[in-house]
Amino acid sequence: MDEIAVLGVGMHPWGKWGRNFVDYGVKAARDALQDAELDWNEVQFVSGANTVRCGYPGYVSGSTFAHALGFTGAQVASSYSACASGTTALATARAQILSGSCEVALVVGADTTPKGFLAPNQGERWDDPDWLRFKLMGVTNPTYFALYARRRMELYGATARDFAKVKVKNSQAGVNNPNARYRKAFTLEEIEASPVVASPLRLLEICATSDGGAAVVVSSVDYARRHGIANPVKIAGISTVLPRYPEQIIEMPYLATDSAAGTGWPDGGFRDTIPKRAYAESGLGPEDLDMAEVYDLSSAFELDWYEHLGLCKPGDAEKLLNDGETSLGGRVPVNASGGLGAFGEAVPAQALSQICELTWQLRGQSGPRQVQGARAGLCINYGLFGHGSCVILQR
Amino acid sequence: MAEKPKVPVIEGWFTLEPQPSLIGLRCGGCGSYFFPKTQASCINPTCGGGEFEEVELSRTGRIWSYTQNCYSPPAPYVSPDPFVPYTVAAVELEREKMVVLGQVSPDVDVEALEVGTEVELTIGTLYEDEQSEYLMWNWRPVAA
The missing domain is CATH 3.40.47.10 (Thiolase/Chalcone synthase)
Known part of the structure; x- marks a missing residue:
């Protein structure tokens, strides 16, 4: 491309x-x-x-x-x-x-x-899954984030402390970003003292709306x-892909996944496939990235993205985090902007804000949060109802 | 005073008797299941299409993940006053190879749950107003 x-x-x-x-x-x-x-x-x-x-x-x-x-x-x-x-x-x-x-x-x-919580459209909307999830069982966005976080703890032995450490890292980065909403470096103690919103996730670990x-x-x-x-x-690559049937991870706003009874389990889920298109267009791979801006709707969710991007193998994200590889100064800093943890989400502006951050970084204009020598970066998120979103920039 | 009628909060998604179950669809062409039954035709893009039959989904499954919601969600959810935290479970059905969400029965302690816990479908009251009591499916650990 x-x-x-x-x-x-x-x-x-x-x-x-x-x-x-x-x-x-x-x-x-x-x-x-x-x-x-x-x-x-x-x-x-x-x-x-x-x-x-x-x-x-x-x-x-x-x-x-x-x-x-x-x-x-x-x-x-x-x-x-x-x-x-x-x-x-x-x-x-x-x-x-x-x-x-x-x-x-x-x-x-x-x-x-x-x-507060993002709410569905008003009225009686019995055909709208985004309305039904609230009506029938009070499934908020943080409910989904918490389901992924608990699953990660079960699959890979992640701990609540690991999740809090992601927030510590991103809040420290956000201090140095004049466009961030929260410019405060939170301590582990402050994060772990904040109220539980949807267990195991706490208030300071969940993305706000901005x-x-x-x-x-x-x-x-x-x-x-x-x-x-x-x-x-x-801009070297863009991915705007749809999921592929059957999707096996429960995604907002649905109340059930697809069934794999007729097809068998697919090779990887939607989030794994999103970056592939951008990698293919750009000719770059995860090993070429100097930094990434990822969709930390929750602190725990950032760890999932390390694996979806191929920065490490499934189950190794906590090690990558705890070794400091995704911190500023590490091998591949993630969310040097402070991420959603420091911004909160302004929906239609969020992906563009990631591109602003990568542009400033690749030009070497990011001041105290500069990733030294950054030549290539990737940003990723995705939208309700199956919209992939990933962009690779290089200089 | 007469007892209020108990009605499903949504029509056609689940049965109450003889045992509660979710009502889904099964594609005769590829064997995929669908829930809720909102599809007019098979959405497996590799399936050539087939007759849909209405089926009751498995009444038991294993917890894929779960969470306790500690804050009152926005409308149209009807929260009791004062608000009471509630637990949501994602439950994997083996035969259907799919995951279905549901609130966990309110008397179940969240500390008693684990990923992998076997649960069964039960019916509980989601909320009530002056006219009716509204019923919804719940997941509940199978009695040991």
Whole structure:
């Protein structure tokens, strides 16, 4: 797959600001354009990552952000794939660029979130599994995270202390990130004294919901060179894959898995297959990565991702963590941004924020949280109802 | 005062008698099971298709994982006041090769559960209002 260039990135800090999501997106977009040294009038395609929590403007986010920046007659698209929306919007922009339909595009995502558990849509929705899981058995998002955490303890002997150590690591990284919502280094004692939300996970180990915005300006590599950037950060691979039947891990928002009675158990699950597409497109493998930003919806979940990415064998994630290999200064730092633990999740902006972080890191602009000599990085998450999301960047 | 009627919280997903069981579908073409029975046709992409038959799923399975929820979830869940923590189990059914979620019977101590514990399907009250008591399936350790 041909590469595209990252010309500029920008973010609105994560927090609970309570303003219109458009404000965050516009701030991030203006910062990304400034970083790219590009005039808004030069953008040929606007790709929005939607939010479903902010009314109609959120469903047409590409147009909404473009309107707030001033309509220029550029092309537009808006994408929704839950927590994968940012990557889907990026993949849409890449397709436009590589097809020759445009040369330079702006990708934007932003969200304003309510306090507390993410809730389903209102009304009586007996056909909607996302509504039914709350109605029939009170299965919140942390319920699923906790099921995975308990399973990990059973399969691999992970301990609650291991989970707390992930949070310690990420909170220390977040202190040095001006865009992070929680800039406090938590101790093991503080984490283990926080209330249990869904056993074995505690409040400080579960991702919060946040307001925030992120934007990326991308172009053809040729356009970047003409624009005066000889050695841009490049997007080397993107994965937006679906699961394959039968999926054997219970995933949000379902109440049951597929059945393997007719097929036998498949070789690996959805999360194992997500990075493979991005690895294949980029020609890189896990051994080539200098860093990764992964989807730590819970502290325990980060450990699962080490294995899904191939950073270690199944069951070895705790060793990787405890040996310091995924800490800043280690072999392959994970969540040097602070991760979701330090950010909370702003759904359509989250994947784009990971790309902002990797871009700054690969340019060597990350200050005290810089991964020394980083040349290649991967970010991964996935969205409700089976949306894979993984991007590999290199310089 | 007459006793309130007891009704399933959702129609057509599970039976109450003679023994409670979940109602699923089985594809005659490939043998895959489906629960809930929301599919109109087989979703195994390698299956050429076949007749669907309605089947009762296995009434027992083993705990794949479990958790106790300690905070009241948002609507439409109806929480008692004051809120009482509840346990959710993911249970693996051997014949169907699938995992089905359910609350664990409220009188079961979460400390008594382990991954691998054998459980059976029972019926419990999810909540009640002025008209009715609403029934839902629960998982409960098989009596030793």
